[in-house]
Amino acid sequence: MDQVRLGLRPVEVIRNHPIGGISLACALGLLIGSSAKTSAIGPAILVALAGLAISKRSGNSRAEERDRKQEEVKMSEQDAVTLLKKDHAAVKQLFEQEEHVTKKNDSGKASIFNEIRAALEVHAIIEEEIFYPAVKEARSEQVKDEVREGYEEHKQIKSLLAQISSITPADETYDMKIKVLKEDVEHHVKDEEGEMFPDAKKFVGKTRLLELGKELEARKQQLEKNHSSKSALANQSTKNIRSNH
Numbered sequence: 001m002d003q004v005r006l007g008l009r010p011v012e013v014i015r016n017h018p019i020g021g022i023s024l025a026c027a028l029g030l031l032i033g034s035s036a037k038t039s040a041i042g043p044a045i046l047v048a049l050a051g052l053a054i055s056k057r058s059g060n061s062r063a064e065e066r067d068r069k070q071e072e073v074k075m076s077e078q079d080a081v082t083l084l085k086k087d088h089a090a091v092k093q094l095f096e097q098e099e100h101v102t103k104k105n106d107s108g109k110a111s112i113f114n115e116i117r118a119a120l121e122v123h124a125i126i127e128e129e130i131f132y133p134a135v136k137e138a139r140s141e142q143v144k145d146e147v148r149e150g151y152e153e154h155k156q157i158k159s160l161l162a163q164i165s166s167i168t169p170a171d172e173t174y175d176m177k178i179k180v181l182k183e184d185v186e187h188h189v190k191d192e193e194g195e196m197f198p199d200a201k202k203f204v205g206k207t208r209l210l211e212l213g214k215e216l217e218a219r220k221q222q223l224e225k226n227h228s229s230k231s232a233l234a235n236q237s238t239k240n241i242r243s244n245h
């Protein structure tokens with residue numbers, strides 16, 4: 001009503017309405033669509049309809065962007081224990097996948113081992129750089145012992161990773177070493193999830209664990225980015241070596 005009083009024609013009133021505008025454009029498109037090839041204004045209407053489609057698409061991408069931001073907020077709100085438990089679950093899944101790769105599939109075995117190694121290396125770094133020092137600050141000898149044990153377990157896991165990296169899946173000791181690695185990781189997960197994490201919740205507190213969760217996530221993303229660019233470089237140099245022969 002106000003728009004009519006302001007001097008807008010009925011068509012402008014409909015067009016200015018968020019839904020009316022789309023309906024009007026569609027109606028015009030239908031009316032003119034049949035004679036679009038011959039009408040001088042047909043192409044203009046088709047362009048307008050294309051504009052509407054693009055605007056709808058940009059509406060979709062705005063919704064996707066909003067969802068992505070919400071997901072980012074959710075991620076930044078996960079505490080350190082939740083993040084580390086997710087890491088454990090991801091590595092467990094990789095070991096399960098490894099078991100399903102047949103013995104003859106050397107490249108498949110090597111590829112899944114690379115994933116396991118990358119995941120364990122990143123996990124050990126973020127725990128040793130951020131989580132363990134924070135947990136060690138708790139005034140509890142028991143927690144300090146749990147952290148010392150964590151460092152020792154990491155040492156053993158890193159040593160096995162280095163040993164497996166130096167052989168191929170065709171080596172007769174390969175499967176046995178993978179089995180020991182899996183058992184060591186399972187032991188580490190049991191210790192952390194059964195003792196260290198509940199104690200961290202008790203002594204470190206919710207607020208600090210949330211802060212640590214953000215720090216761990218940021219460092220993890222940085223390490224994964226470095227790792228993937230290194231892998232890309234390694235792949236590239238392998239391709240270069242092959243093409244030079």
Ligand SMILES: [Fe+2]
Nearest residue numbers: 084123127192
């Ligand atoms: Fe861990």
